Amino acid sequence: MTQNAYIHIPFCKSKCNYCSFVSFPELKFKEQYLDALISQIKSEYKGETLNTLYFGGGTPSILTLDEFKTLIELFNFEKDAEITTEVNPDSVDFEYLQGLRQLGINRISIGSQSFDDEILKLIGRRHNSEQIKSAVNYAKNAGFANISLDFIYGLPTQTLQSFESDLKTAIDLGVQHISLYGLKIEEGCYFYKNQPEEIADLDEQADMYLKAIETLKTASFEHYEISNFSKCEHHCDPESSSGRRVSSLNSRHNLNYWDNNSYYGFGCSASGYTDGIRYTNQDELAQYITSPLSKIYEQQLSESEILEESIFLGFRKLSGINTNEINQKFGIDFNKKYAKILDKFLETGHFIKTEKGYALSTEGVLVSNEILSEFITL
Secondary structure: OEEEEEEEEOEOOOOOOOOOOOOEOOHHHHHHHHHHHHHHHHHHOOOOEEEEEEEEEOOHHHOOHHHHHHHHOOOEEEEEEEEEEEEOHHHOOHHHHHHHHHOOOOEEEEEEEOOOHHHHHHOOOOOOHHHHHHHHHHHHHOOOOOEEEEEEEOOOOOOHHHHHHHHHHHHHHOOOEEEEEEOOOOOOOHHHHOOOOOOOOHHHHHHHHHHHHHHHHHOOEEEEEOOEEEEOOOOOOOOOOOOOOOOOOOOHHHHHHHOOOOEEEEOOOOEEEEOOEEEEEOOOHHHHHHOOOOEEEEEEOOHHHHHHHHHHHHOOEOOOEEHHHHHHHHOOOHHHHOHHHHHHHHHHOOEEEOOOEEEEOHHHHHOHHHHHHHHHOO
């Protein structure tokens, strides 16, 4: 049996103004944290071969190569396992990325957010645009063939034109994957109490998202999940939403989430899903260090809850859901059980019929949360 794992590295040199994730600018606790993390992995990992391993944060690139090596060596891997780490542009150079590649890490996700230096300053990023470009080139020269850039749209002072320019710069750099997230100002971040001026509203964010779909499709990127696009190579058809062709450059780790498969969650605030149980680890750094096996949330899901999650997560993929697979797994008639919802959103154009089931249209993606909540209310 194969498994997947996520490892949270919750340290940052400083906190970005939009960030409400669990991260701490307290590097003095790194050694204690890693001891607790290793203890959790050794206690909970059952020795399965991993299909994917993902280091997220925070800033995983604050780890030394030796620290990465210690963590990676705790696991067994499939021969073609995908091992990803997030990095910040200001914390990597060629030698560091070459070292990561030699350790077996084969996918890099670079936290970029924008190529506009003034916007980067406004949102509290530590890097500038030239450092992003250097990080991409270092990664290429180190042997990485799957490089992802993250961007946020709707940032303070950002315009539709400047966002489009960001995307075109990323395309010109020759990266294989792009992730896009609309700015959300949530409790716990600096912007929550210090609302920035000149911030895009939801309609403007929607325009940026639609521009991204258009721009990236023109550049032969496949829109394979609501927030994610991958470069099409050889067998990938960007015009297809049937799910028949899938780019090898999709994030296999994230697809595992959307397929509602199991995964370990290791580290402070990390969530996991194993043996039908969803759980979240301690989200206070001191408590995690002293009690790395304790959880702040743990729930055995019922079959109906697993069905709801399979639908909600499955519709995040642009290929949509396979109704035959759902019918066989849960013993239902999907078309009959959800006939009213399907008829409603097929008529409004928010759903499209595929060869294997149903998928969200572009219009449906823009209001996906509202649409998919109707499956959960049944």
